[in-house]
Amino acid sequence: MRVSRLPRRLLGVLLAAFAAALASPAADPPVVIKGATILTMAGKTIEDGTVLIENGKIVAVAQDVPVPANAVVIDARGKYLLPGLVDPHSHLGVYSLPGLQANSDGNEMTGDIEAQVRSEDAINTDDPEIPRAVSGGVTTLQIVPGSGNNIGGWATVVKLNGAETVEGMKFPNAPPSMKWAWGENQKRAYGSKGQPPGTLMGEAAIVRQKLYDAQNYMAKWKAWEEGGKKGAPPERNLQLESLADVLEGKVRVNIHSYQVNHFAALFRISDEFHFPITALHHALDAYMIAPEIARRHIGVVTFADSWGFKVEAWDAIPQNAYLLWKSGVTVSLHTDNPVIEERYYIEQASIINHYGMPDDAALAAVTINPARILGIERWVGSIEPGKDADVVLWNGPPLELTSKVDRVFIDGRVVYTQAGGFLPWRGRQAGVRLQP
């Protein structure tokens, strides 16, 4: 749509990229990380490997890389280098620590369709979880609105680079993405107050009607434009404008859903209105229809072993990710922070590993696969030349829970060391003081 906010978003992105280019990385000396076991997440593991970083980007990855004379060399012998973890489903900053009413900004619980709200307007860049998350090796997040509404609002992809502003944290080229939700939560939130939806039927009817409204809205604009833009333009409606973006396929639609009947309803709506679903989130029963999800090229973002906390989670199995992976689905894990604290993201991979997922596939589910699901795999998720130098050095195999993060690089800069903590916040009393 003409009136889409996308061009403005793109402009913002370009400005931010320009500012970043001006800012500094060029001034940094090259960094060489030498001697680590490099878990590239690009098809191979390099023993005793070397990574060369210049201007915030990975320049070379191999067993032997010539070391520039002015390079800072980090001895990483005996350690493991993994891409920074990418969490495609977090409420960090919108449910800031600690869990107080004042910090509750993730669900606009005043109406079931909230396509017009954006998580970027609520993110607390001082969330004390940020340094904890980085200490667990997490570098990129998609911050999504909560699941109290069938359409929850726009998501925001950020890097945990310690920036003081949301603009400074935003992932420069991340495609726009929206959070929807399906199942018990909306019934519970609204049905219990005697408001719609009270059933899964109600959820589908509400969303379909809203999508009709968006089609009507688009038609009105089209008529005005094709009629030579005579008279006043139609009144802009933020909610319908957002849904129009969905209908035009400009938005990655990420949907919280659990059971097979939820998936079926969503597939019907997707087919009827001709917009793609990017990923099913939580999706604890996805394994039951794994081949169909693979056929539709829909990603799955799931828990490792959370189960049984409500009826729609009763059939969850800890091999969900394994069966989906075996069926050819792009499968990612997530924290749903604060449901699982962001800093423990890697444990999700350890757990699916415990239940049969091979090491590489388990690690892909917290690195390259979530990057693909967010549409940012050109920049992050693996250790390859040309990608952002968002890498994490672990002092042992990352899947072992006794291993610790030794240091974290974002855009080529060290943001965390085990001894020094989260460096960008040093001396800055941000939020609540927490233990390391």
Add this chain to the structure above:
Amino acid sequence: MMRRFFLTFCLTALTGCAGAYAQGVVAITGARLLTVTHGVIEDGTVLVENGKITAVGTSVRVPAGARRIDAKGKVVIPGLIDAGDRLGLVEIPAEQVTVDSTEYTDPVQPELRVLDALNPRSELIRVARAEGITEALSTPAEGNLIAGQSALIRLNGETVEELVVKSPAALHINLGESSKQTYGSKGKPPDTRMGEIAMVRQAFLKAQHYREEQEAYARKQALLSPAGVGGQAQKQSGEGAKPGDESKPSAPPAHDLKMETLLQALDGKLPVVVGAHRLSDIEAALRLADEFHLRIILSHATAAWRLADKLAAKKVPVIVGPIQEEPSRMETLDTRLDNAAILHKAGVPIAFETSADNEVRELPLAVEYAIGNGLPEDAALAAVTINPARFFGLEDQLGSIDVGKEANLVVLDGPPFHVKTHVVTELIGGQVVDLTNHQTELFEFYRKKYGIQ
């Protein structure tokens, strides 16, 4: 890996069904035994007869007809004890009809017994035991101040009687945010931490008075009813009684279930598990223990690392958990992964709790975090075996691989508390238990349906 796991299980299940073995005699042979109480025995054998361990060592003679479990290359540990969760009390947390963990009607309910709500057929029990957890302290949840009495259960049993190892195991008190949140928001006490402690003190003072009344009555009865001539003495005394006379016969003090329970705690017969996160709440718990001479065990104890030396000096045991406590509440901001390590180093006896409804199976992985943060491996194993057994007076029955103890044994394919280690075989009360559950059945069904290895 999964396939091997299931194959192994199926074989043990089948042989278990055959029942052709000498009655209740099982020998686990050739294993690395982590006995907990007397070190590690390589290539050792454990003999189990009629539910008990009857021999442990490298030269144990296996009786003819015994069922042999070849555990060469495997590791055997005592079954793990989760020292605080909701097993048997909660099935689906979001569905109130399936939740029996907090009686939200009165903040002071020492009389409540977990025993009366346990569901032996809970699927959550089967899921938990598949990861090597054989016992659990099933406790009332947070939400009440004096919350009731827990039960220590074994994770195998058709009836409540079979399930329960000990009830009551402890009296439970919760300090801090939970009860003031539950009741204060309804305009009822407690509404503050001040109110909480005042209510607990008042309850124990009342129990002390209750005892005084009972003792006074008993003294009076003894005075009025000398042995052998009771009826006559009472009659004579009654004839001479004047209004207000202390010797006048009267009804005995009414029995009060709350007070009877609190008296058991005051008499030291029942340990008092005090749930407290914040430093100030732990201090309040210690004040209560001093004032009423309670035998307390701290639970959760998020900030306990800051008081480690004091807790060691006072010999207060601590049940740490959940190990990955998150700083999601004001009272948990002091959480540290090395809490257990610091306490252990200071000499505080520790155990672990998942504090979970349905994530009890994660206990072994959480313990791996504690080890990664400085807790020695043998101390970690003790914290989920012999230590909790001692806390609840069951050290002669549970918590180690020793002759005379209940045969709760877990055969692992690697070292305990490791992501890549799996349970191969498990005995509870000497019986090889079924390790399948709702989840393994679904996995098998869909794995086969889609032809996945």
